[in-house]
Amino acid sequence: MTKLTGFLPPALARPFAALGGVLFLIGAMLPWATFLLNDGPYPDKATLQFFDAPLELTGYRWNLLLFGVFALIATFAPTPAKARVLRAFGWGGLVISAITAIFIVGKGGGLGAITSADGNVAFGSIVGIIGGIVLILGAGAMPLDDVPHWSTKVFGLDGWAGRLAAWAVLLVAFAAMLYLVSLTLTAGGIGGAAFPYAGPIFLAFLGFAGGLLGALHGLGITGWIARLSELHRAFSIVVLLLCALALPFTDAGSQYWMQVAATIGVYAATAIGLNIVVGLAGLLDLGYVAFLGIGAFVAANLSGAVASTVGWNLPFPLAALISAAVAGIFGAIVGSPTLRVRGDYLAIVTLAFGEIFYRTAQNDIGNLTGGASAIPGIPPISMFGTAFNESVTLLGTELPIGVLYYFLIVLVVAAVMAVFANLKNSRIGRAWIAIREDEDAARAMGIATGRAKILAFLVGATLAGLAGAIFVHKLGTASYDSFKFLESVTLLAAVILGGMGTIPGAVLGASLLFVLPEKLREFEDYRLLVFGLALIFIMRFRPQGLVPDRVRRAEFAGETAEGKSIEEIQEQAVLEQEAELEREHEAPATAKETGR
Amino acid sequence: MSAARHSMSETVLEASGVTMIFGGLTALNDVSLSLDEGRIVGLIGPNGAGKTTLFNCLTGLYTPTRGAVRLRGKELPHDPAKVTTAGIARTFQNIRLFPNMTVQENVLVGRHIRMRQGPIASLFHGPVFRRGEKAARQKSAELLEFVGLSGLDDEVARNLPYGDQRRLEIARALATEPDVLLLDEPTAGMNPQETEAARQLIFRIRDTGVSVVVIEHDTKFIFGLCDSVSVLVQGAVLVEGSPETVRDDPRVIEAYLGKPREEVEASITEAAAAGGVVDHRDAGTGEVDA
Numbered sequence: 073m074t075k076l077t078g079f080l081p082p083a084l085a086r087p088f089a090a091l092g093g094v095l096f097l098i099g100a101m102l103p104w105a106t107f108l109l110n111d112g113p114y115p116d117k118a119t120l121q122f123f124d125a126p127l128e129l130t131g132y133r134w135n136l137l138l139f140g141v142f143a144l145i146a147t148f149a150p151t152p153a154k155a156r157v158l159r160a161f162g163w164g165g166l167v168i169s170a171i172t173a174i175f176i177v178g179k180g181g182g183l184g185a186i187t188s189a190d191g192n193v194a195f196g197s198i199v200g201i202i203g204g205i206v207l208i209l210g211a212g213a214m215p216l217d218d219v220p221h222w223s224t225k226v227f228g229l230d231g232w233a234g235r236l237a238a239w240a241v242l243l244v245a246f247a248a249m250l251y252l253v254s255l256t257l258t259a260g261g262i263g264g265a266a267f268p269y270a271g272p273i274f275l276a277f278l279g280f281a282g283g284l285l286g287a288l289h290g291l292g293i294t295g296w297i298a299r300l301s302e303l304h305r306a307f308s309i310v311v312l313l314l315c316a317l318a319l320p321f322t323d324a325g326s327q328y329w330m331q332v333a334a335t336i337g338v339y340a341a342t343a344i345g346l347n348i349v350v351g352l353a354g355l356l357d358l359g360y361v362a363f364l365g366i367g368a369f370v371a372a373n374l375s376g377a378v379a380s381t382v383g384w385n386l387p388f389p390l391a392a393l394i395s396a397a398v399a400g401i402f403g404a405i406v407g408s409p410t411l412r413v414r415g416d417y418l419a420i421v422t423l424a425f426g427e428i429f430y431r432t433a434q435n436d437i438g439n440l441t442g443g444a445s446a447i448p449g450i451p452p453i454s455m456f457g458t459a460f461n462e463s464v465t466l467l468g469t470e471l472p473i474g475v476l477y478y479f480l481i482v483l484v485v486a487a488v489m490a491v492f493a494n495l496k497n498s499r500i501g502r503a504w505i506a507i508r509e510d511e512d513a514a515r516a517m518g519i520a521t522g523r524a525k526i527l528a529f530l531v532g533a534t535l536a537g538l539a540g541a542i543f544v545h546k547l548g549t550a551s552y553d554s555f556k557f558l559e560s561v562t563l564l565a566a567v568i569l570g571g572m573g574t575i576p577g578a579v580l581g582a583s584l585l586f587v588l589p590e591k592l593r594e595f596e597d598y599r600l601l602v603f604g605l606a607l608i609f610i611m612r613f614r615p616q617g618l619v620p621d622r623v624r625r626a627e628f629a630g631e632t633a634e635g636k637s638i639e640e641i642q643e644q645a646v647l648e649q650e651a652e653l654e655r656e657h658e659a660p661a662t663a664k665e666t667g668r
Numbered sequence: 669m670s671a672a673r674h675s676m677s678e679t680v681l682e683a684s685g686v687t688m689i690f691g692g693l694t695a696l697n698d699v700s701l702s703l704d705e706g707r708i709v710g711l712i713g714p715n716g717a718g719k720t721t722l723f724n725c726l727t728g729l730y731t732p733t734r735g736a737v738r739l740r741g742k743e744l745p746h747d748p749a750k751v752t753t754a755g756i757a758r759t760f761q762n763i764r765l766f767p768n769m770t771v772q773e774n775v776l777v778g779r780h781i782r783m784r785q786g787p788i789a790s791l792f793h794g795p796v797f798r799r800g801e802k803a804a805r806q807k808s809a810e811l812l813e814f815v816g817l818s819g820l821d822d823e824v825a826r827n828l829p830y831g832d833q834r835r836l837e838i839a840r841a842l843a844t845e846p847d848v849l850l851l852d853e854p855t856a857g858m859n860p861q862e863t864e865a866a867r868q869l870i871f872r873i874r875d876t877g878v879s880v881v882v883i884e885h886d887t888k889f890i891f892g893l894c895d896s897v898s899v900l901v902q903g904a905v906l907v908e909g910s911p912e913t914v915r916d917d918p919r920v921i922e923a924y925l926g927k928p929r930e931e932v933e934a935s936i937t938e939a940a941a942a943g944g945v946v947d948h949r950d951a952g953t954g955e956v957d958a
Contacts, residue, residue: 491791498790498797499776499783499804502769506777509766516727516760518752518781518844527787 085213089147089158092207096140096165099200100133105176105186106194131273132168135280136200139165142287143207152220156290158211164283166204168276173197175272220292224299238300239307245297246308250315254322256281257329257587274591316482320475327472331546332590334474337481338543340582341488343566344575345535348492350564351573352501353528354508355410356419358560359426363533365433365555366402367395367540369441372550377450381439388453392541399537400530407529411522414511426560433552446551453480453545460545477546484542488535489575495531496573504528505573562586569610571617580618678705680879681756681848686725686735688718688903695721696732697904701881703848708870708880710894710911712887714923718903719883720761723850726881727751727758739847753781757846759837761853761883767826771817771836774825775808778843811839815869831862835869842873849873851882855889867893887924891915899923 080088143161151157173186176197186197226237259277288294301308320330346360374394376385386394406425410418436443453460453476460476495501503524506514515521544550562585570581588603610618681703688696696718703709711719724730726737728744728751737744744751757778766774783804789797812818815835820828825836834854841849851870855863863886870893874880884890890897891911899906899914901923907914914920 494793495787495790498793498801499780499785500787500790502773502777503780505769505773506766506780509768510764512729512748513760513764513766514777515748516729516752516758516764517777517840518749519777520749531787 080209080213082213082215085210086147088206088210088213090144090210092158092162092165092203092205092210093140093143093147095199095203095206096136096143099169099196099198099203100137100140102196102199103194104133104172104196132172132276132280133196135277136165136168139168139280139283140203146287147210152292153217153290155211155214155216156219157287158214159208160283160286160290162204162207162211164204164279164286165207166201167279167282169197169200169204171272171275171279173201175269219290219295222292222296224296224303226300235304238304242297242300242304242308243311246311246315250318250322252281254319254324257324257333271592313482313486316486317479320471320478321467321469325469325472325475327474330472330474330478332587334477334481334546335543336583336586337478337485338539338546339563339566339586340579341481341485341539342536343563343570343578343582344485344488344492345532345539346563347567347573347575347578348495348504348535349528349532350567351578352496352508353504353525355525355528356415356422357529357532358419358423358557358564359406359429360422360532360536360563361555361557361559362426362429363399363403363536364540364543364559365429365552366533367399367537368544368550368554369433369447369540370395370398370537371541371544372447372450373440375450375545377447380442380447380450388455388541388545392538395541396534396538399540400534403529403531403533404526406533407526410529411525423557426557430552430556433555441552442550443552446549446553448549450544450548450550452548453477453542474546477542481542484538485579488538491531491535492575500524500527565607569607569617571619574617574619577617577619584618679703680705680740681726681881682738683722683726684736684738686722686732686737688721688725688730689733695903696725697902698735699900699903699905701898701905703879703881704895705879706874706877707895708874708882708893710890710897711881711883711900712885712890712897712914713900713906717900719900720852721903722900723758723852723881723883726850727756749781752844752846755845755847756850757841757844757848758850759834759841759852759854761856763830763833763837765825765833765837765840767824769825770821771812771823771825771828772805772808772821774836774840775811775843776804778840779804779807780844782843782845808839808843811842812836814842814872815839816865831858834858834866838869838873842878846878848879848881851880853883853885855884855886863889887915 139161143158143165145151146154146157146161176186177183186194224238225234226241227234229237256274256277259274285294319325319333324330324333342360342364345363346357349355349357349360371391373380373382374384374386374391376383406422410421413421432438433441434443441447451459458464458476460474460480462473462476464471464476496505503514503519506517506519507521507524511521543554547554563582566581566585567578568581569577569584570579571577588606592602679702681701683699683701686696686699686701687694699718699722701709701711701722711722713719721730725732725735726744728746728748731746739754739756742754744754744756766777769777783800785797785800789800809818809821812821815838817832817835817839820832825833828836838849838851838854854870855866858866867889870880870882882890882893891914894911896909897911897914898908899917899920906923907917907920909917
C-alpha cells in the first residue's frame, strides 16, 4: 500500500477516483456470471443484464452501487480527509467484487464464469475489481490529510441542550450499530448445505461494512462517537445494553440467530476473562478453555442431569456461582506453579494444563465428565417458572426459542465487562499492567507480583467458569470435545485480533471468530484455510487489533495500516501532541473528565 | 545549614560487610556504607566497580553472599517488594518506566503499596475506593508538580523526552514514600542545564526529609551535591569521606585516570587477594540479570 501512495501524479488523482466510482456503477449494472451455477442461480441476480431491472439491485450489487455513488460524491464534494474516505470505498468495493468473483469462478468452473462463455458475457466482477484498484490509486495520489477532530460540543451547544444533542447523536449511532450488527449476522443467511451462498455473501457484506466504517473513520465520525460515549459514559452503557437486548426484535430475531448470538456471548465473556490474563497481566495462557470446561462440567453435575455422577439438582444461579468458584480455584492452582516461569515457558505450562484437563475429561477420570459418552440430557435453565428453551412473548412480539439464553448471556457479558473495566481502572489493574510492562520494575515498586499474577488467573478463570455454566445448559450436553486446544487458540486469537486489553476488542474478536466458521460452512475443508488467511492479513495490516487500546494505538500509530514511514509517524505524533495540548488548553475540564 | 542537619542526624541506612560473588567473580567485597538521615551520599567509581550491584543488594534484588543491610536498625529482607514497603525506593540506570502506561498511571503504580484497596473494593468501586483513588491522584499530581511534569498526566510514558522520563522515574519512586531514595545515574545523557536542574531536584528531595544515595560518573556533579562520597573500585570501597577529602585523594585520581599504574594494580591485587579467601559458593542468584 505504501507504494500506491504517490504512484500517480496528483493531477490524475481526481480523474482516477471519479473513474473508479463510475466503474463501480457500471460493474453493479453488468451481469456477473455467464451461466447458472451448479447449486442454482447465484442470488442477488448475478446474471442480471444491463438495465434489465436496475431497481432490483440487492445484496452485493446494491452495496457496490452505493460505494460508486459515495465515491463520486466524495471525489467532487468538499470532503475532509478525502484520500482516506476514497481509499476506504476503494478497498470495500474491491473486496466485494473480488470475493464474489472468486466464488463464482470456483463454483462456476473456471474463468469463463466471469468473462464470457457460450455467447454470454459477464464482466461485472472484473469491472468492479478494476474500479476498486483505480479508486485506490486515485486516493493514493491525494494528500493524506489528518482525520478531522470533531468537537464533543455537539452543534456547538452548551449545557442541557448540548447534553441532549449528544445523547441524540449517540442514540442514532447506537441504533445504526444495532442495525449493522443485525444485518451482518443475517447477511447471507444460515450457512450449510441447504444454502451454499452464505459464506461469500457474508464476506462481501463484511467488505461493505468495513469500507463504510473505514470511510466514517476517515471522516472522523467514529472517533467523535467514541469520545462522545466516553463523555456520556453512563448514558452510553444503558443505551448499548438496551440495544443489545433489542437485537431479538430485529431481523436477527430468529431461533437460529439467537442461538448463534448466545454462543458468541459465551465466548465473548470467556474472551474478556482471558483478556484479563493476557491483555492486562501479560501472561500468555494457551490452556484457557480448560476453565470454561471446568465450569461446564461442574454445572453439568449440579444440573440434575441423569447421566451425571453427582447428580445434584441445584437452582441455576447457585450452580453457576459454584461453577465459577471451582473454576477460579483451579485458576489459582494453575497460577501458582507458573509464578516461577515467564514468557514462553509460562505458555508451555498452561498448554500442558489445558491438555491435562482435556485428557482427564476424555478418559472420565473421577467419573465426573462422562468421558467419550459426555454428559447428555442437561436440562435447560429454568427460572421464574420459565424454562429457557421456550419461546416467550414480550411487548406483543413472539420471540423465538433461545431468546432467554440470549438475554441471560447479554446480562452476563455486561457484568463481565463491568468486572473487567473496574479492575482495569484500579490499584489491582494497574499492578497487572505494570507486571506486563516490566516485572522487575513492578517488584521494585513494591508490588507482590506473585500474588497479583495468581489473582489474574483466578479472576480470569472465574469468569470463564461462569460462562461455562451457561454454555453447558444452552448446549444440553457437556462433552470434553468442546474444550480442545484449538478452542484456546481461537479465544486467544479473538483477544489479539480484537485488540489486547480492550472490551470492545474482545467482543468483536469473539464475534468474528465464532461467526465466520458458521458462515463459511459450505467451504468445508477450506474454511480453516480461509480463516487462517484472514487472520494473517489482519495481523499484517492491523497488528494493534481491530479496536486497539488507547496506548497500543499510540504504539502502532499510523504504522503499516496507514502505510507510512517512521518519520511520517513521528512527525504526525508530534503534530498530534501539539494539537492535543492545544485542545487541553481549550478545555482543561473536559480533558480531566475523560482521562481515565 | 548542613551542619545543623549533621548534628541531629541518625543513621537511616547501613550496609555492613556486603559481599556479592557471582560464580568466580567477586563483584562486591566487604563493602560498608552508612547513610545519615537527611543527607546525600554519592557513590562513584569506574565502570564495573560494582555500584549498581551494591544498589541491587540494597534493594533486595540480589541476595548478598555475605553481609547485611539495615534500615533504621532493622535488617532488610531479600525481596524488592518488601524492601520498597520498608522504605527504600530506587530508579534504574537504564530507565525502566512502564512505557505503555500514562505518566499518571506510572506514579499511581508507585502508590500501590500505600493504597489499601483490595480486589473486592476494586471490583465494586465503592465510596471508600473512590476516596482512596482520588487521594492517590491528588498525591500523584503533587509529585508530578514537584518534579516538574505537571500537566503531562495523560501522556504515554514512552512518548516523553529522555529527561522527563528520568524525572518521572523519580516521581514514581517518591510515590512509594521512601525514607531512602537510591538514584542510579540520574543525569546520564543530560546536558549541563538538565544536570543542574537534576541537582536542584535532588536537593529539594533531600529537603523533604528523604535521604539520598546517588550513583554518578560525573564527579563534578557528585562533589557539588553530596555530603559524603564513597569511591568504589573493583568491588571495594577505596576512599570514603567528604567531597573535599575524596577530591583531593591521589588514589581517586589514580583510579579514574589510571596512573601511576603500579599502585592501582597493587590495590587490585590486594582486593583480589581478599576476594580469593572467600568461599566461592554459587550465590544462588541464577535469576538475576546482571
